[in-house]
Amino acid sequence: MINDQAKKLRQMMATMSEATHQGVVVGILSGKGGVGKSVFSLNFAISLCRMKKSVLLIDLDVGMGNIDQMLGRTAEFSIADCILDKLRLEDVVFKGPDNLSCIAGGSGLGNLFQLDERNLDAFLDQIEALRHRYDYVLFDFGAGVSENMLHFLLAAQRIILITTPEPPAMADAYSALKILLHHNPQLSLFCVVNMVDTLQEGKDTWIRLSQATSRFMGTDISWLTALHRDKAVLRSVRDQIPCVVQNPGSRYSVEMRLLAASFLVGTGPDTQDHLMDTSGLHSFAGRVRNYFRLLGGRGQ
Numbered sequence: 432m433i434n435d436q437a438k439k440l441r442q443m444m445a446t447m448s449e450a451t452h453q454g455v456v457v458g459i460l461s462g463k464g465g466v467g468k469s470v471f472s473l474n475f476a477i478s479l480c481r482m483k484k485s486v487l488l489i490d491l492d493v494g495m496g497n498i499d500q501m502l503g504r505t506a507e508f509s510i511a512d513c514i515l516d517k518l519r520l521e522d523v524v525f526k527g528p529d530n531l532s533c534i535a536g537g538s539g540l541g542n543l544f545q546l547d548e549r550n551l552d553a554f555l556d557q558i559e560a561l562r563h564r565y566d567y568v569l570f571d572f573g574a575g576v577s578e579n580m581l582h583f584l585l586a587a588q589r590i591i592l593i594t595t596p597e598p599p600a601m602a603d604a605y606s607a608l609k610i611l612l613h614h615n616p617q618l619s620l621f622c623v624v625n626m627v628d629t630l631q632e633g634k635d636t637w638i639r640l641s642q643a644t645s646r647f648m649g650t651d652i653s654w655l656t657a658l659h660r661d662k663a664v665l666r667s668v669r670d671q672i673p674c675v676v677q678n679p680g681s682r683y684s685v686e687m688r689l690l691a692a693s694f695l696v697g698t699g700p701d702t703q704d705h706l707m708d709t710s711g712l713h714s715f716a717g718r719v720r721n722y723f724r725l726l727g728g729r730g731q
């Protein structure tokens with residue numbers, strides 16, 4: 432009898448702790464494609480897992496989802512099935528390295544976020560339920576700010592912008608930032624400069640972007656770090672094994688570990704805004720719904 436009660440209590444506590452994760456939503460964005468955003472998302476997610484965080488990585492790179500391929504597999508189901516075939520989000524989660532949970536983007540998602548308010552509600556309810564099982568939910572958004580993603584991006588608690596030092600990548604990154612900050616100047620933005628040859632090159636890129644957003648939109652961008660161009664990344668993409676798993680001693684992997692650690696220090700779920708994040712406008716779903724209405728039912 433006492434054993435039964437103890438067992439029940441343990442089960443209850445396990446359920447409660449599973450349900451009480453903060454589920455901080457982090458949007459990962461770039462201005463243009465090919466800057467290493469998906470490679471970053473996957474290696475960053477695994478690095479957070481290795482720091483004892485529970486992480487869900489959702490591939491929202493519309494029509495070009497490739498997280499499953501980067502893990503050497505083809506996901507049977509994707510986020511598209513949750514809308515089209517009425518599968519539940521939790522049914523399409525698959526496990527990656529270090530207990531990382533992933534949801535594949537699939538292809539042909541062009542219409543996924545052309546949701547009416549009723550579909551959006553059902554979808555957001557599922558995200559909200561799943562979110563609280565994780566410390567961090569990372570969205571790998573496509574390149575640029577598409578109108579269908581805008582309200583999701585604006586609702587994220589953190590945005591990590593990936594760019595390279597090349598002028599076209601920086602110009603597109605700035606355009607993306609301009610759209611986001613026009614709608615929400617309070618966004619919490621972080622910059623990662625990828626494929627640099629020197630750390631200074633990365634810092635110069637960040638300073639130029641941050642000075643521009645600060646001057647014209649009144650918002651600073653926080654510096655995370657720069658990631659060097661590294662042959663180990665090319666090898667890992669070719670072999671379909673994430674770099675931090677295949678070659679943890681490579682420059683990219685070491686820098687990624689430092690980056691993940693400084694992200695956790697600067698944005699841990701203990702900060703005030705997360706403690707407030709319980710319901711209504713303070714929940715991710717509440718904020719998406721709010722922006723959805725503000726933007727006239729579509730992300731325009």
Ligand SMILES: Nc1ncnc2c1ncn2[C@@H]1O[C@H](COP(=O)(O)OP(=O)(O)O)[C@@H](O)[C@H]1O
Pocket residue numbers: 461463464465466467468469470471625626658659660661662664665668683
């Ligand atoms: N730090 C890096 N060093 C060298 N090559 C990189 C690095 N980051 C990314 N790449 C290369 O860039 C390619 C594109 O990366 P990917 O993440 O798919 O881009 P995106 O998601 O931005 O379109 C990868 O296949 C990889 O070969």
Ligand SMILES: [Mg+2]
Pocket residue numbers: 468469470492497
């Ligand atoms: Mg990509």
